[in-house]
Every structure is written in structure tokens, then in C-alpha cells.
Amino acid sequence: MHEMFEVRWHGRGGQGVVTASRILAIAAFNEGFAGVQSIPWIGAERRGAQIEAYNRISRTPILLHSQVYSPDAVVVVDPSMITRNNNVVIRGLKKSGFLIINTAGTKVIPSIRVPEECLVYVVDATSICLELGLQAAGLYVLAMPMLGAFAKATGLISLKGLRKAVESSFESVLVEKNMKAIEKAYYSTLKVHITPEQYIPPVPPSRPERIPEFRHWTDLPPVPVSTPSKGSIGKTGDWRTHMPVIDKEKCTKCLFCWMYCPEAAVNVNEEGFPEIDYDYCKGCGVCFNECPRKAIRMVVDEKK
């Protein structure tokens, strides 16, 4: 093991990324590591937005207090992140580091590019959460099973250490549910074979850009005015685990789904039928609950 093991978590707000990073730090401390850190990076965003969390684990106390720029392991909680922007996710990943991805099947694997000799592990955390109903306030806590995958892939911490950390962080009812998810993930994590074409030269750690200096007010850029546009923060369809599907035979064109959609993602077509804009539907399920004829079903989004 290196002197200091650094981890970067990629996930979306509400998926339990920050909690999982904290539990990993507690577990590592219980295992006898003298220096542990858990750092959340959330920005000004909320549920569904891309967030990161960092861990540092070391045998000796750590004096460095910054974000992690060159991680030894990257944990990707939401597979849409790596398919959308591979470079952001693997930025700074060390040669022969670990990449642990939550994905069903191996469809996303061919599109991944990693630094040389990286070890790629996959686990189907989404189905584990669906199966166990591991939810917090309406969202699936995908990051918890990823802890099990992390333990299996890196061998840095044991299930026993994780159990101790989970017990100290949750109420008794939630301990078993979370542990079951972690254990299930631990035993179902698979190593994936990566072909040499998928290796890329090491990506240098990103540095923040220098802010230009202004000497006179006339040098300032014009007043920033944002322009209205659809998808101002990108295609929010990536956020959902379930997608609503309208059954046209049962639909009576009452347009309740259009009326109650908080996202304005329901359009009305020329025949008067509602149509869901899957690019932007966040899969909240309000239309499913409000449809008076039960013409909307929620099905698991298979695209990921």
C-alpha cells in the first residue's frame, strides 16, 4: 500500500455519497489507520446535482487538508456520470489505481477509458437497493452498497470494520438493512477485463484557473446576464432510477400529469395526448401518483 490512500467518490445529491464517505473514514479508523479524512464537496447544488466526496486513509496522521487531486481509487455511484464525461471522472487517477463502478450488466464498460494498468470493478448497486428497498426520503441510497464493493476491490477495510462503523452511525433499524446491502455488494463485485486499447496516457491533475486581475473598472467584462434555455444544467433525465410510461389506451387526456409535473417535462401532442420529455423527466413519480385513471406506470430505467 502507498503511504496514503486517496479516494474520490462521484455521485448525485441524495444518493448517500457524503454519508458513505464518512462511514468509510470511521471504518478505516476502527481498522487501526491513524489518519483518516472524509471531505464532502457539494457546491451550491441540491438533490440530483453532481457532487463529489473525498477520503484519505493513512497509517500516520495526515497534515494535508485539500481536495483529492490524484486519487488511488475512484468510486462512481451513478453510471450516467462516466458515460457522459469519462475524463472528469477519471481525472488524476493514478496508474494501476482502482475504478469501481455501479452498473447493471457490462454495457458501459467498452466506453470507459482509464490510465494504464487500472483495475476496474463493477457492482450492480441499483438492483441491490431496489431489492432491499434501501431508500431515504424517496431516493435510493446507492452509495451504501458501493462501500461493500470498495472493501472487496481494495481489501483496505473488512466487512467487520464496516459493520462497526454502520452501527455507530445509524439507528438500530437501519443497521441491518444497510449491512445487508453492503454484504450483498461485497460478494457480487466483479473484476472486469480491460483491453489495452482502453488505456490512455495518465491525465495530469487539474488545477484551478488563475482569476484575471483588473486594474480599472473599464477592464471588467460586461454585466453577466444568463439566457433562458431548456436543460440549463444539462439533461436531468440522468437522475432517475424509475421512468413513467403512459398507457395511451387508458389515458383520457385529462392532462392532470401536465398540470402537476413540477418539472414542466410533460408536453401535449397534436392529438391532445400527454407526452413525457424523457430528456428532462427526473422520475419523481408525481404523475404516477396523480393520474386518476392509473394510466401511468413507473418502470425501472434500463438505459443506464
Next chain:
Amino acid sequence: MSARKIYQEAPEEYVLPGNSACQGCGSTLALRWILKALGKRTVIVNPASCGCVYVGLYPRTAISVPYIQMAFAAGPAAASGIVGGLAARGEKDVTVVCWAGDGGTADIGVSSLSGTAERNTDYIYFCYDNEAYMNTGTQRSGSTPAGAWTTTTPLGKKENKKDMALIMAAHRIPYVATTCSSYPIDIYNKTKKAKNIKGMRYIHILVPCPPGWRFDTGLTVKIGRLAVQSGMWLLYEVENGVFRLSPPSRTIIEKPEKRIPVREYIRAQERFSRMSDEEIKSLQEIIDKKLEKVAELDGKTLFF
């Protein structure tokens, strides 16, 4: 009015899909219907709140009307400045709106809000009430109901909710109304009515918040409806001092058999999980007494 009729009347969307609001956000749903009622000639001032985040980051925004972000305490002050500016330029058909959260209304912004009400500035103030500071991660506000969990009241809040709508009605402004995001048609009608009134108008909207109130994202509309049907939240208007109940609240007062026990509303959310059965019982008694009093008030002048 049916949803289909409203679709024919106001098909235009001013809150565009792909914004960064949480899944099932009640506040975007409310804002969507307010802007449908007000139309394109609207200027929104938004003191610090979730609204500052879900409009998106520069250079793009999700709201297609002018949207000005303002410091917490200065929302109403900025709005009155814009009213003055528009008057100086001779633009008469522009509606100025202040869109603020309950923290910015009941706690931090209350003094400048009270000032604009005293001067009877010609604008509409909307308070979207998600009953805590949700933008910064659920801290208690003056508008949090007794018994609710927040991060700063982990055992449940002891104090009662501030009744902002009645405080504003006591300023004797021409129009005060309360509504809820689960009744989009009610929001639409009240906003249309407010648009045609001169002077200060105040509309208080209850918006359920899935991450802060801790319920499934798909139940946003259901929970808001339970709040109204149980009598926990009342829909009414105070027009020139005359108090008048709105249809959904009048129904539960005139027909007690249609009233839903408050227990159902409380137990549907996790934030009230600290409330014991006895506390719910006493809350039910308080609500029953309140509804009796409100029934007497209906159609009468509130203040002399």
C-alpha cells in the same frame, strides 16, 4: 376549471425543464403556475432561497422572465426599487414579483417586507413556505410547525409556527391569500386576481419539500393535499379586510365527514416521527377548535 381548459388558456411554460430543483419539488410547481397566470411581462426578485439555485448557473437559466437574485433581507426593498424604476420609465403593464422562501419572509426579510406593506408598494409578494431553511440543509425557521424535526431541532421544534399571512393582513393591504402547491388551479386563479389589484398583495403558498420533510418524491402533491384536507393548512383570501375561505377549506369545515384526521398527515412524513400519539391527539383538538373559529369568521371583516 379543468386542466384541459387551462392548457388552452395558458400553454406557455416559463419555468423550463432541465433545472436543478430536486425531484418532486413543490416550489417549482408553484412558480410554474404563478408565471402562467402573470405572463411574460413580469420581473421576479428572489432573495436567497432554493430559488437562487434552481434557476441555474451563469450563463444559462431555467426561468424565461427577468430574475434578479438579491441578498436575504433586501428582497422587498429591491422589489420596491424596481417598482419605482419602472414607474419613472412609464412602463405600466409590468408586474413586479418577490419570490421568497419562508426564512426570507418570516425571519430575515420581515422588516423590509413590513415596510413595503406599510407604504403599500405596488407589487406581489409570494412566500413559498417549505417550513424550514431547505436551501442550506433543513434548519428551523420561524415558519417550522411545532413538533417537526430539523437539523437544529433534532428532538422536534417546541415553538409554534408564525402565521405570516395574518400578520400581513394586519397591515391592511388590499389582498392577502394563502394557497398550496397541490392546488395549481387555486394558485392560478388567486394570482390572476392579485394581478389586477393595485397596491401590495401577499400570497402565502405551502410547498411540500421531499428531502426536508422526508417523504417519497412522488407524494409531493398528495402530502400538500393532506395538509389542506386535514385542516393543518387553510386556504383563504383576505380582500380589503374581508376574510373568505377558499373552496377546498370550506368543504372540510362545512362537511366534517370529509375531514381527514391530522394523524394521517403527520404520519405520512418522517420529520414528525418524534411526535407521540398524545401530541397528535392534542394537535387534533387544537385544529378542531381552530376550524370552529374560522367557520365563524368566514365572510366577515377581520380587523376593525
